[in-house]
Amino acid sequence: MPTTALFMITLGIITSTLTVTATSHWLTAWLGLELNMISILPMITKQKHPRATEAATKYFLTQATASSLMLLSSTLNAWQTGSWDITQLNNKLSCIMMMSALTMKMGAAPLHFWLPEVLQGSTLTMALLITTWQKIAPITLLYMISNHVxxxxxxxxxxxxxxxxxxxxxxxxxxxxxxxxxxxxxxxxxxxxxxxxxxxxxxxxxxxxxxxxxxxxxxxxxxxxxxxxxxxxxxxxxxxxxxxxxxxxxxxxxxxxxxxxxxxxxxxxxxxxxxxxxxxxxxxxxxxxxxxxxxxxxxxxxxxxxxxxxxxxxxxxxxxxxxxxxxxxxxxxxxxxxxxxxxx
Structure with a gap:
């Protein structure tokens, strides 16, 4: 991978995670998670192998589904409460949907089905990134809404x-x-x-x-x-x-x-x-x-x-x-x- 492309991808991964951890608005957090997902996909497919392509496809579909559920949850909460603040997730249905979306993004049970397959199709370096850095953003959001869960x-x-x-x-x-x-x-x-x-x-x-x-x-x-x-x-x-x-x-x-x-x-x-x-x-x-x-x-x-x-x-x-x-x-x-x- 060219040095410039690697630098831009790394910058995108770091910036997206910092954006999620520093924001208090649901739309900004969703935007950061989307940027994070898009940034890491080229690194998963860097290995020219069908298993890498399969892993990237599974990762994309799972994360896109979780992001859609997250956006629906925050929109429903804003419709009911009039607030986009992350710490004001007062609607019970929105809270359950948000927790399900974050659980899917992290790879916790019962929505863990994608994690072993994605790691098996990735390199050890990518497996390290997915199991450590990629969990910072959703765990931060879960920590911020822990009072409502x-x-x-x-x-x-x-x-x-x-x-x-x-x-x-x-x-x-x-x-x-x-x-x-x-x-x-x-x-x-x-x-x-x-x-x-x-x-x-x-x-x-x-x-x-x-x-x-x-x-x-x-x-x-x-x-x-x-x-x-x-x-x-x-x-x-x-x-x-x-x-x-x-x-x-x-x-x-x-x-x-x-x-x-x-x-x-x-x-x-x-x-x-x-x-x-x-x-x-x-x-x-x-x-x-x-x-x-x-x-x-x-x-x-x-x-x-x-x-x-x-x-x-x-x-x-x-x-x-x-x-x-x-x-x-x-x-x-x-x-x-x-x-x-x-x-x-």
Whole structure:
């Protein structure tokens, strides 16, 4: 892709997200989301492959449907209340429609159907962008209307997302689809917390983004895409295998790593709000996600010497992106060791 085109696309993605986060008018927010969608489509189709075209088509149709529903919801609310302010979403039907549109844009259950397929047809770099940066705008809007959203609906969406994210990830052998279901599960924790404690919900999604970014970059540097090829990581780059193991353990919310902090705070606040059965159910459902995280960790670390790899793939290749691994080492260690500071 030409440098000028890449610069314009990157500028469009950044500007659109900042527009949505800074506005208080529904039409401006809708315009920012549309610009965001149009900017990212050329990057998805950059890879000349039918799967990339299919992923871009699915992404476009889903986001266009969500944008139409969002525009209808804001128009209905303005017709009933006379206000286009984002924080004045007082009409109940408009609130439900808006929440459905934002849920579809983020990829949370039960409107998650597009996310695994789009990520599987994209590159790892695009998968990183879709699961992190692309969620900032809709989560910001959901945070702004959290006072008008019914708690029962949000808890139901959050619980369903955690269950589907864990259950769907168990059956996957493709790392991109597995990370897609991981994103759905983490979105479930965010949706659960946003109606009870919105600030902790933001903390949860920020920590997820800071942990998943090094994970995707390490996967990109090693060119591994399936669970089978994860057994060759130690043979080529032992540092990457060590960092990837710790990062996946943090994403699995194993104490005392960073990923455990927001989930502990969310469960604590659910108990304080007399939602102990809900907290118990979420803690049990999180074990589903723990299964495929531990399976991946086992495959990454099972080939540590003196064990020899049984795979004939990739291990003969020289490690690439060694500079990227060197840069990511302190970043990854920072992301998995900040829990004591957060607890204090």
């Amino acid at each position: 019914q708690t029962e609906i949000m808890l139901a969406i959050g619980t369903l997302s955690i269950m589907i994210g864990g259950w769907g990830g168990i059956n996957q052998t493709q790392l991109r689809k597995m990370m897609a279901y991981s994103s759905i599960a983490h979105l479930g924790w965010t949706m659960t917390a946003i109606s009870v404690t919105p600030n902790i919900a933001l903390l949860n999604i920020i920590i997820y983004m800071t942990i998943s970014t090094p994970v995707f970059l390490l996967l990109t540097s090693t060119s591994i895409k399936t669970l089978q090829t994860t057994t060759t990581v130690w043979s080529s780059t032992p540092t990457t295998a060590f960092m990837l193991t710790l990062l996946l353990m943090s994403m699995a919310a194993l104490p005392p790593l960073t990923g455990f902090t927001p989930k502990l705070l969310i469960l604590d606040n659910l108990v304080m709000n007399k939602l102990t059965p809900m907290a118990t159910a979420l803690a049990l459902l999180s074990l589903l996600s723990l299964i495929f995280y531990l399976r991946t960790i086992y495959l990454v670390s099972s080939m540590v010497p003196p064990t020899t790899t049984q795979s004939t793939m990739l291990w003969r290749l020289k490690p690439s992106h060694s500079q990227l691994t060197t840069i990511l080492a302190p970043t990854a260690l920072f992301n998995i060791t900040i829990m004591p500071a957060l607890i204090v």
